[in-house]
Amino acid sequence: MALFEARDIQIHYQTSKGIVHALNGISFDVDKGEAFGIVGESGSGKTSLALGLLRLLPRNVEHYAGSLGLGGEDIMNLPENEFRMKIRWKKISMVFQGAMNSLNPVMRVGNQITEPLREGKVPKKDAHDRAVRMLELVGLSGDIFARYPHELSGGMKQRVVIAMALVQDPQLIILDEPTSALDVSIQAQIMNLLKRLKWEKKLSMIFITHDIALASDICDRLGVIYAGEMVETGSLEDVLQRPKHPYTQALLASTPRLHGETKPSFIPGIPPSLIAMPDGCKFRERCPYAFEPCDKTVPVFATSKNQKVQCWLYGDIHG
Numbered sequence: 001m002a003l004f005e006a007r008d009i010q011i012h013y014q015t016s017k018g019i020v021h022a023l024n025g026i027s028f029d030v031d032k033g034e035a036f037g038i039v040g041e042s043g044s045g046k047t048s049l050a051l052g053l054l055r056l057l058p059r060n061v062e063h064y065a066g067s068l069g070l071g072g073e074d075i076m077n078l079p080e081n082e083f084r085m086k087i088r089w090k091k092i093s094m095v096f097q098g099a100m101n102s103l104n105p106v107m108r109v110g111n112q113i114t115e116p117l118r119e120g121k122v123p124k125k126d127a128h129d130r131a132v133r134m135l136e137l138v139g140l141s142g143d144i145f146a147r148y149p150h151e152l153s154g155g156m157k158q159r160v161v162i163a164m165a166l167v168q169d170p171q172l173i174i175l176d177e178p179t180s181a182l183d184v185s186i187q188a189q190i191m192n193l194l195k196r197l198k199w200e201k202k203l204s205m206i207f208i209t210h211d212i213a214l215a216s217d218i219c220d221r222l223g224v225i226y227a228g229e230m231v232e233t234g235s236l237e238d239v240l241q242r243p244k245h246p247y248t249q250a251l252l253a254s255t256p257r258l259h260g261e262t263k264p265s266f267i268p269g270i271p272p273s274l275i276a277m278p279d280g281c282k283f284r285e286r287c288p289y290a291f292e293p294c295d296k297t298v299p300v301f302a303t304s305k306n307q308k309v310q311c312w313l314y315g316d317i318h319g
């Protein structure tokens with residue numbers, strides 16, 4: 001059994017222009033100690049998914065449905081009070097997109113790390129010691145405890161944010177674009193830190209990024225998301241070497257290669273409006289292989305034991 005199971009997650013927002021169908025049935029599993037990558041371009045629904053998993057969605061959510069399991073327990077139907085007491089930050093935590101820029105500027109970073117422990121009535125000395133251990137775990141000196149955010153570099157702030165996410169010893173951490181605000185060299189240092197944490201702490205991760213190359217640096221499996229649907233999931237090797245969905249293929253072809261002979265290509269067209277959602281495959285307007293069944297709802301087909309694709313091209317596999 002997987003540590004974490006998400007099934008058919010749907011999130012719609014109410015807006016003045018109509019209902020925005022941000023997520024339209026996303027399913028995936030994360031095993032213990034595994035990093036599952038969620039890759040998709042801007043606006044595909046990655047942050048909505050992350051916020052939904054922790055029940056931190058904005059007020060204008062009109063519809064949130066699906067099922068979520070953690071260690072075999074249904075956590076979707078837990079009352080909010082229990083979810084807050086047992087799950088959020090304690091078993092599942094998150095590094096928000098852009099979090100390093102939203103540290104409290106007037107609070108010492110150590111106190112920002114100990115805050116949830118203090119709220120949980122952990123004695124001050126124990127909370128302090130734990131924060132220092134967390135700072136050391138993420139590669140910072142314990143002296144950083146007394147500093148203010150403006151005294152730290154971007155890379156140090158991102159380490160603090162990761163320490164904050166780890167302080168209650170979660171089983172699963174969601175990382176939403178955890179390096180996108182950093183210089184490339186600092187980005188590599190943070191990736192090394194995350195790889196070490198994954199290995200040393202057997203931490204499970206949901207690693208969210210628009211950058212498939214970055215995801216391939218740490219993830220064991222990948223899910224590719226397009227217009228709020230998971231169009232393909234598989235092992236890192238399957239998805240990178242044998243991409244099945246035309247969108248995954250286009251995404252890979254648009255990624256520059258260091259030693260490649262071919263120039264990266266652009267994916268023609270734009271993603272569909274999430275307000276007037278077409279039936280059938282959301283990628284079909286941009287797809288070079290679109291054919292007549294593509295305007296009908298697309299099931300998920302298993303192309304191998306571990307690879308699944310939501311595309312009619314693979315429809316004959318199950319007959």
Ligand SMILES: Nc1ncnc2c1ncn2[C@@H]1O[C@H](COP(=O)(O)OP(=O)(O)O)[C@@H](O)[C@H]1O
Nearest residue numbers: 013015020022041042043044045046047048058
């Ligand atoms: N609170 C909101 N109200 C209305 N639309 C939203 C809201 N948050 C996100 N969206 C829309 O939902 C879609 C998915 O957004 P998001 O989850 O942020 O994607 P990503 O993180 O992949 O860039 C986008 O079209 C975005 O404009």
Ligand SMILES: [Mg+2]
Nearest residue numbers: 046047048097
């Ligand atoms: Mg986002």
